[in-house]
Amino acid sequence: KEVIEKIKNDPTSPFWASTDDEISKRVNGLLKPGTNQFSNEWHNFEPEMSADHFYEFMVWHRGLAIPRARNLNDARVQQGKKVFMEIGCASCHRPSWKTGSDNYWTPNMIAGKKLPRYANQTIYPYSDMMQHKLYMANDIHGSWCRTTPLWGRGLAAINGSGVERLHDCRARNEVEAIMWHAYSKNSHAYNSALKFYNLSKADRDAVVMFLRSI
Structure with missing residues (x-):
């Protein structure tokens, strides 16, 4: 409940929504390991590095x-x-x-x-x-x-x-x-x-x- 209240008070949060149920749905959805963070129904994040840079990072x-x-x-x-x-x-x-x-x-x-x-x-x-x-x-x-x-x-x-x-x-x-x-x-x-x-x-x-x- 405390987490939901904090999200409700921060419209810039990727988890923000108009209802508690929708916030819970977003939190559960976006935190699931299998969720595509760049293509989903709740919030699409921007990649912080290119695919090439990510590959180089993984090799290192x-x-x-x-x-x-x-x-x-x-x-x-x-x-x-x-x-x-x-x-x-x-x-x-x-x-x-x-x-x-x-x-x-x-x-x-x-x-x-x-x-x-x-x-x-x-x-x-x-x-x-x-x-x-x-x-x-x-x-x-x-x-x-x-x-x-x-x-x-x-x-x-x-x-x-x-x-x-x-x-x-x-x-x-x-x-x-x-x-x-x-x-x-x-x-x-x-x-x-x-x-x-x-x-x-x-x-x-x-x-x-x-x-x-x-």
């Missing part, structure tokens, strides 16, 4: 890669990886995946132009791409958290995106992020976080070094 975007891992031959990094695996972190932060055939969907505006495919790639995201319950204080989404891919996170402090961790940036570093996994004994990651807590300082530091290397 599909070719983006994550940062290369670093310092993997360092003995402390190798020890950190060993401990990471032993205490069960990899049960959710799964190291590697093999991608599929890359049968992408081609938008109509670039139909007939082939995009590069990157099929059957071995990737190392350190995630199971699933959601688990961590039961943290002041949590959202009923405590469900997606397993964040860890690749590239070690460069956060260098590239300026900050060192905050977890979905809401509540953790100021890797150790805090890990320990938040053990806030509740109901957490799906409680046992692994507890094992991390009971490690020697040298092994905890080694795990952090490993996380910063991938």
Whole structure:
């Protein structure tokens, strides 16, 4: 209702209409993934780029890669990886995946132009791409958290995106992020976080070094 009122008070909105029912119809229609945004019964948007520029953007975007891992031959990094695996972190932060055939969907505006495919790639995201319950204080989404891919996170402090961790940036570093996994004994990651807590300082530091290397 609040959204409808705001739309009613803004005649420039593409969702504006004279009745609440018509506004609802427009919102539902224009936000449907299958709606042609440039040819429909409610509002036809103007393209922000040409089809050629969009194709060039997609070629560039599909070719983006994550940062290369670093310092993997360092003995402390190798020890950190060993401990990471032993205490069960990899049960959710799964190291590697093999991608599929890359049968992408081609938008109509670039139909007939082939995009590069990157099929059957071995990737190392350190995630199971699933959601688990961590039961943290002041949590959202009923405590469900997606397993964040860890690749590239070690460069956060260098590239300026900050060192905050977890979905809401509540953790100021890797150790805090890990320990938040053990806030509740109901957490799906409680046992692994507890094992991390009971490690020697040298092994905890080694795990952090490993996380910063991938």
